[in-house]
Amino acid sequence: MRVVNTEQMRQIEERAIQQYGIPSMLLMENAAWAVVEEIRRCLVQNEGDLAGLKAVILVGKGNNGGDGLAVARHLVLQGMDVTVLLFAGTEQLKGDAALNLRLFQGTTGKLFVIEGEKQRLVARFALAQADVIVDALYGIGLRGALPSLIEEYVNEVNNASACVVSVDIPSGVEANTGKVYRTAIRAQITVTFGLPKWGLFLGEGPIYCGRVAVDPISIPEAFLEDESISTYVLTDDTIREILPIRHFKGHKGTHGKGILVAGSKGMSGAAVLAGRGALRSGIGLLQIVTPQGIAKDVDASITEATVWPAPGEDSLNEESWEVIARQAEKAQALAIGPGLAQNPGFGLVLEEILRTISCPVVLDADALNLLAGESSLIEARNGRGPLILTPHPGEMARLCQCTVADVESNRLDLALTKAAEWEAVVVLKGSVTIVASPDGRAFFNPSGNPGLGTGGTGDVLTGSILAWLAQGVSPLEAACLGAYLHGKAADDLAEEYGWSGFLASEVADRLPKVRRSLELKLG
Numbered sequence: 001m002r003v004v005n006t007e008q009m010r011q012i013e014e015r016a017i018q019q020y021g022i023p024s025m026l027l028m029e030n031a032a033w034a035v036v037e038e039i040r041r042c043l044v045q046n047e048g049d050l051a052g053l054k055a056v057i058l059v060g061k062g063n064n065g066g067d068g069l070a071v072a073r074h075l076v077l078q079g080m081d082v083t084v085l086l087f088a089g090t091e092q093l094k095g096d097a098a099l100n101l102r103l104f105q106g107t108t109g110k111l112f113v114i115e116g117e118k119q120r121l122v123a124r125f126a127l128a129q130a131d132v133i134v135d136a137l138y139g140i141g142l143r144g145a146l147p148s149l150i151e152e153y154v155n156e157v158n159n160a161s162a163c164v165v166s167v168d169i170p171s172g173v174e175a176n177t178g179k180v181y182r183t184a185i186r187a188q189i190t191v192t193f194g195l196p197k198w199g200l201f202l203g204e205g206p207i208y209c210g211r212v213a214v215d216p217i218s219i220p221e222a223f224l225e226d227e228s229i230s231t232y233v234l235t236d237d238t239i240r241e242i243l244p245i246r247h248f249k250g251h252k253g254t255h256g257k258g259i260l261v262a263g264s265k266g267m268s269g270a271a272v273l274a275g276r277g278a279l280r281s282g283i284g285l286l287q288i289v290t291p292q293g294i295a296k297d298v299d300a301s302i303t304e305a306t307v308w309p310a311p312g313e314d315s316l317n318e319e320s321w322e323v324i325a326r327q328a329e330k331a332q333a334l335a336i337g338p339g340l341a342q343n344p345g346f347g348l349v350l351e352e353i354l355r356t357i358s359c360p361v362v363l364d365a366d367a368l369n370l371l372a373g374e375s376s377l378i379e380a381r382n383g384r385g386p387l388i389l390t391p392h393p394g395e396m397a398r399l400c401q402c403t404v405a406d407v408e409s410n411r412l413d414l415a416l417t418k419a420a421e422w423e424a425v426v427v428l429k430g431s432v433t434i435v436a437s438p439d440g441r442a443f444f445n446p447s448g449n450p451g452l453g454t455g456g457t458g459d460v461l462t463g464s465i466l467a468w469l470a471q472g473v474s475p476l477e478a479a480c481l482g483a484y485l486h487g488k489a490a491d492d493l494a495e496e497y498g499w500s501g502f503l504a505s506e507v508a509d510r511l512p513k514v515r516r517s518l519e520l521k522l523g
């Protein structure tokens with residue numbers, strides 16, 4: 001599914017109105033229905049009666065407020081006790097929003113215009129009593145921070161016990177950046193219209209939006225699948241389409257051979273975990289190249305892989321090139337970095353790998369750190385073979401010679417710029433990992449949870465991407481498969497453990513189960 005910025009969303013809306021003659025009021029009405037359906041799901045689990053339950057609708061002066069007023073009207077018609085808190089003078093509402101205000105005023109719903117302290121008590125009482133609070137203060141039109149009067153109410157909403165449903169985007173979250181200046185509505189559900197907005201996946205947006213429901217509100221599919229929109233969110237459907245199918249007569253030779261260059265003294269576990277990630281992702285043959293000083297340990301810990309000791313007692317050194325080159329000759333993919341340590345001698349080997357090995361190469365962890373400050377070496381690979389980089393924000397900052405804050409405030413643009421510059425797929429890790437392609441496409445990965453914030457999970461991801469590459473999946477799709485299934489495995493573990501306490505090795509071991517569940521889900 002595509003993900004849009006505000007300009008793209010406004011263009012889509014405009015085209016639906018102009019080219020198809022869909023009245024804007026109808027879009028607003030459909031938007032309201034989509035919100036009502038989510039409220040029903042939240043309050044009475046699809047069935048049962050909303051009658052008698054209490055709703056408070058926070059309404060701003062723009063079209064987001066207009067959506068909220070239409071929701072309010074429908075909820076009155078469902079028999080709910082509805083209170084609208086209007087954060088604007090009635091005369092400030094224009095067009096469809098003004099019409100929806102008039103329609104609401106024709107119902108039995110209550111309306112309070114909030115101008116200052118005067119209405120505070122009424123509002124506070126209504127919020128405390130509410131079963132559901134609908135946030136229709138600001139949508140994609142918000143620029144900068146919320147007005148301070150509204151902020152006070154936002155804090156009350158965030159402390160209320162009601163189910164909070166945001167209309168289009170939580171108010172206070174900037175739709176293009178996910179930036180929250182001081183505070184924003186913390187929603188349980190965000191019902192977003194047409195397509196999801198960038199801000200739901202960037203900055204602090206993911207913290208505030210809760211579960212995201214997307215409703216097309218009758219905008220024609222052709223507009224929602226416009227080729228010029230090049231940002232996407234990964235879904236079960238997109239991933240199912242790219243999962244390779246195993247041939248009945250397949251064998252270890254046809255399932256791909258991958259080389260993993262990893263490990264150093266004290267970090268043999270990284271090689272083992274990456275190896276486990278690869279094997280659990282279905283690789284045919286895995287060969288691990290690791291320093292001779294730890295090769296026995298690695299070998300004993302991962303019986304299914306073959307282990308090749310290479311020169312270097314504690315960490316791979318400049319003489320390890322020959323072993324790597326020999327193994328890589330017959331491989332379909334190569335991954336370098338987990339637990340490698342930063343032996344400067346190995347920098348030369350890395351350079352050689354980038355220049356001469358033609359199969360897809362994945363760079364992670366210390367391979368990235370060895371290139372920090374010398375990112376021109378990455379460009380030395382341009383045209384020599386496919387490349388994937390899997391930096392976390394710290395590694396990305398070192399590669400780009402900037403701060404982690406710079407990376408985090410500019411994730412999408414930076415990932416895309418660097419992917420183009422390095423002619424590489426960039427997997428910029430984070431709570432919402434971004435997979436950026438040199439052709440300008442970017443994919444947000446919504447799967448995963450904070451339980452992944454523990455040692456070794458990144459190694460598992462690298463191994464998994466290696467395995468998909470070895471099985472013949474393209475670099476971009478291998479990165480998407482790797483990131484999505486890795487997050488899904490963690491989400492599956494979180495069903496049992498919550499957001500902490502599961503292990504990187506368990507994430508690896510869950511990969512087959514989540515892959516299988518996608519295969520079985522009917523498309």
Ligand SMILES: NC(=O)C1=CN([C@@H]2O[C@H](COP(=O)(O)OP(=O)(O)OC[C@H]3O[C@@H](n4cnc5c(N)ncnc54)[C@H](O)[C@@H]3O)[C@@H](O)[C@H]2O)[C@@H](O)CC1
Binds near residue numbers: 027168194
């Ligand atoms: N995109 C679509 O297809 C549809 C959009 N609709 C709704 O329309 C919304 C967009 O409506 P609008 O463009 O009217 O925008 P908003 O409703 O988000 O509000 C914009 C208003 O707030 C003001 N404003 C912006 N930043 C402010 C700040 N920091 N402090 C105080 N005031 C500020 C603006 O000057 C403007 O008057 C969407 O989010 C969605 O909810 C729906 O009606 C259905 C169709």
Ligand SMILES: [K+]
Binds near residue numbers: 136168171
């Ligand atoms: K909103």
